Amino acid sequence: MTTPTTPTTPTTPTDPTERHVPQGLPTHLQHFIDGELRDSVDGATFGVLDPVSNEDYATAAAGQAADVDAAVQAAQRAFDSGVWAEKPARARARVLNRIADLVEASDTRLAELETFDTGLPITQALGQAQRAAENFRFFADLIVAQTDDAYKVPGKQINYVNRKPVGVAGLITPWNTPFMLESWKLAPSIASGCSVVLKPAEFTPLSASLWVDIFTEAGLPKGVFNLVNGIGEEAGDALVKHLRTRLISFTGETTTGQLIFRNSATHLKGMSMELGGKSPAVVFADADLEAALDSTLFGVFSLNGERCTAGSRILVQRSIYDEFVERYAARAKNIVVGNPHDPRTEVGALVHPEHYERVLGYVEVGKTEGRLVAGGGRPENLPVGNYLAPTVFADVPSTARIFQEEIFGPVVAITPFEDEADAVRLANDVKYGLAGYVWTSDLTRGHRVAQSIEAGMVWLNSHNVRDLRSPFGGVKASGLGHEGGYRSLDFYSEQQAVHVTLGDVHTARFGAHDTH
Template structure:
């Protein structure tokens, strides 16, 4: 029997009523007071509002980060001193992994067991860069003649970090860790679909002893806050993870300033299965590669190329396995595919499912699970006999397809 969504009791305790920016060591609302709604992916109902940052808020955050860089102690600390702070950050994240996973799962729709793994990975990211900054050495080498070349590594300035809505807390750590370890200060602009876990960084950093102004956070839409951050003349570094089309725009807007860019954009990763493969292992690996994290990952192996002699057997067994993947509420430990992050993204994924029915042979899934008449739930979907020029073969779907 299906449990009604309203009576699942899945809302975490102590949710905030409002999410603010964090600028210069203080939580603040937007200069113009504007906000946006944040939706629960299971019900698509607003569960919190967040401050909607724009250029004025980015200007304040960059000024705070710039002041912390030019006047504060962080860039001038020895690597070992910064390393100690980063290890304390990792300790705090590890100690709160279950709470972080609970909030991340609720906010993004990720299965709770996978969200827990991502929280723990966030701690490991900080440990990696805490160790790397101590072990890293400057290079010096002699060249023919009387010359000596050397490399001197030093902080650059304010790093603008723009993060996506899939596994947001872990991916934020991926950018925060190296930027902070190397002595830079940061302004983080998290995805507007999933701002909840990003709001926790401020308290973690304060507790770990990160100096005031080194970390700043501005929530908001990409075209407002993100665009202002990319174009700001006092932000020499931009790191972005997201869609390739947005990445192209960031390249263009950053070019006049010759900014340093780190870009992780879309993909359509293939998995290749040869006839001599262990098909049981190959099916397990490719099922996980496509359907883990709800398929909302740029490394999803969503194209599977199979040698012709084992193709029919592989397709039949793969489709059967996909039908056994458990779709469920994100907070259920048995769930393997939860709810997609937002109704806009759900509509996009479902449009690809309908397109796939015209471009290939549907062998599994293909719609909404009957037991979930609302929310952003999609049955794990598999198409076979897809031509290389088909859109579903070439374009990133970013869902369990």
């Protein structure tokens, strides 16, 4: 059963505790395998709740190994048939652009359902839906414009690269901004000619079900896209271990990524993993303080703090530290926490009570490690739902757990530094290396510090604004490999070197001489 994609206009709650329930909400979510909606082979299901009420609104089919096998087999048949993999790039691009058109046409409905399922503020969910459409349009353009190398040895040889889709790709996506992050993997894998099996996060299966109607209406052939719901330890594990999945693209938590890496090694699968982060935002005394405040507040509190690239460690030069902390705390206390469907809301409800309790646990630890200057608990006007006031700890030592460990919520640690060397040392003093942010008016120093930070991506005098052509990924415990632009197409493709002889080839004639 899929959700209608007819746009609706969300009502604006007047009561912050009001539960907004979208019209046409499904009560049961099924797998989509070989062009058909199906329940699990054994009939297993699990409950799906919304984070405002923490009440189940639907059940979802709980995928097991048999369901994953059916999906992978369907994807393999579609791939082997060549119905998609052998289509010219221009023909594939037309379908991708139709997908983008359908996403854009339904962005209001998509955002409403995403907000209901995840607790993200409606204004931010709308932006994610629009970004999802852009992902498909971007890769439609890229596969048409793509060129491959050729090498000429004059009079002797021409060598060229033949690019081919790898096969069946397993895509495992997280629960934060799920629809957009699903598009991040679906667009390049399908653009490359692969067939796919998507395993969305069990906390947020609703928006994944929308792909069924979108892909069907856009004309994607049967079996190219398959969807299996389920928990990671069952459906995700089966997808990783299946003999016919050639690639695994995973976004999620670092320890889960390590397990997937181990399980993929047995069959030497291609791996791309974007994992956790504990990204530093370094603010020097000569920075544009107003811009740095705006950016660092947005960088950790947007998307409810549930973002891998959140600048959740703010390192501030000692001479401006007290002023920064005072102003940052005042702004954090003024952030609007409320019903995710209210367009005035800036921080909504955390995705699930299990995650909410985990974040609250870190808040309690933080009270013993730093100085609490804002937040620290549930807002008084929101007695129900997974709400946490934006929480700010100052004077946090680098040994603290809230400095070292990913919290993935609206919680930030602020730490002073003395000079450039001290800033770089603190920035790199964690196991993660996904993103970094540097604020200074001295661009020479800005470049120097940016290049010294151990991170896959660094922004200078900006929050996370990314060009889709640029590499996305981390170092250390933050991931393996980079995607984005041609790097994504490289991951989902095999590059075969073909060598063509243009003249006589001198070859030693083994065994041609007379031995008698």
